[in-house]
Amino acid sequence: MPCLVIPAPLFAQDVPEVALAEALVIPARTEVVLRVDVEISSKTAKRGDKFPLTLVSDIRVGDYLLVPAGATGEGEVIHSVGKGFGGSAGELLLAARYLNIGASKLKLQSFKIAKTGANNSAEAIVATNLFLPAGLFVTGSSAVVPAGQVAAAKTAEAFSMPANEAAISELQPEEQD
Amino acid sequence: MRTYTITALGLALIAAPAMAATKGSATPEMIAAAPEGQGQIIFWRSGTMVGKAMGCGVNIGAERISALGAGRYFILNTAPGAYEFNAKSEAKDVLNLEVDAGDTTYVKCTIKMGVMAGRPNLSPSNAEEFNEKRSGLKYVDSDDIGPKVFADPGLIAADAAVAE
Numbered sequence: 001m002p003c004l005v006i007p008a009p010l011f012a013q014d015v016p017e018v019a020l021a022e023a024l025v026i027p028a029r030t031e032v033v034l035r036v037d038v039e040i041s042s043k044t045a046k047r048g049d050k051f052p053l054t055l056v057s058d059i060r061v062g063d064y065l066l067v068p069a070g071a072t073g074e075g076e077v078i079h080s081v082g083k084g085f086g087g088s089a090g091e092l093l094l095a096a097r098y099l100n101i102g103a104s105k106l107k108l109q110s111f112k113i114a115k116t117g118a119n120n121s122a123e124a125i126v127a128t129n130l131f132l133p134a135g136l137f138v139t140g141s142s143a144v145v146p147a148g149q150v151a152a153a154k155t156a157e158a159f160s161m162p163a164n165e166a167a168i169s170e171l172q173p174e175e176q177d
Numbered sequence: 178m179r180t181y182t183i184t185a186l187g188l189a190l191i192a193a194p195a196m197a198a199t200k201g202s203a204t205p206e207m208i209a210a211a212p213e214g215q216g217q218i219i220f221w222r223s224g225t226m227v228g229k230a231m232g233c234g235v236n237i238g239a240e241r242i243s244a245l246g247a248g249r250y251f252i253l254n255t256a257p258g259a260y261e262f263n264a265k266s267e268a269k270d271v272l273n274l275e276v277d278a279g280d281t282t283y284v285k286c287t288i289k290m291g292v293m294a295g296r297p298n299l300s301p302s303n304a305e306e307f308n309e310k311r312s313g314l315k316y317v318d319s320d321d322i323g324p325k326v327f328a329d330p331g332l333i334a335a336d337a338a339v340a341e
Binding site for chain 2: 029047078079081088089091092093095109110112114115116154156
């Protein structure tokens with residue numbers, strides 16, 4: 001993972017120790033933007049299935065970049081129901097579990113991907129009115145989260161960057177014209 | 178005869194938006210966030226004709242939380258964690274949810290076709306979908322407000338107005 005690491009002695013000259021210690025902590029409920037790396041369908045997914053996630057935008061605290069975009073993590077399927085007879089739609093609920101920060105895991109919550117396929121109950125009822133058993137064979141559609149779907153999550157707790165893993169770069173102020 | 182038909186159609190078109198406006202609350206009450214450390218789930222059911230006569234009982238295990246008639250909603254504030262909600266008729270539908278502190282989760286109930294009777298179905302929803310239907314929804318009746326269900330926001334607002 002490419003990132004700029006400023007040597008500790010250089011930091012010591014520029015940044016007070018207290019400020020640096022604070023900068024090394026990612027507060028709880030910090031928003032992170034994640035990408036689902038594989039397609040997930042209610043047709044095949046089961047509750048408890050794991051799937052890969054990637055951090056889309058850097059996690060920054062103050063002027064410091066703590067976790068660069070590209071960090072990988074894992075999510076979990078917490079609810080999956082396939083499409084069914086009677087026009088019922090497939091359902092999917094996904095949760096983000098963690099991002100890998102070196103050997104540590106940054107726990108996540110509040111992932112908001114909930115998908116429901118097309119519900120064809122009304123069509124099933126129409127079919128039933130035409131021919132009684134027909135409605136049972138009208139199905140809805142599967143819920144699908146495409147690979148590349150992006151959604152926000154939040155950090156579940158305050159996370160202290162492990163000192164030996166901290167990849168902190170001091171952001172350069174934007175150049176003035 | 179043709180003139181009467183066109184006039185009647187015109188009157189119906191003019192009257193339709195007004196009727197829609199009076200159907201639900203024009204300015205729905207604000208829904209207060211869950212108390213600190215808790216999460217919120219909003220269960221709702223649209224007022225469609227499909228399965229209108231059927232109730233949609235919402236349970237956690239065997240414990241009844243509330244029941245949604247057509248065009249109703251209710252609020253459940255609860256501790257963070259994993260929950261398994263279910264709705265039962267001739268078949269049991271299960272929805273697994275994870276509630277996070279400070280978050281609001283939306284669940285809708287629809288009635289799908291069954292062999293002998295309609296089957297309530299709980300499925301994931303979202304704020305956009307709920308807000309789109311909100312003006313046509315009413316809070317569940319008082320006899321459907323169990324000990325865990327949040328009080329009617331409309332009554333809370335009315336009580337606050339009286340107190341002022």
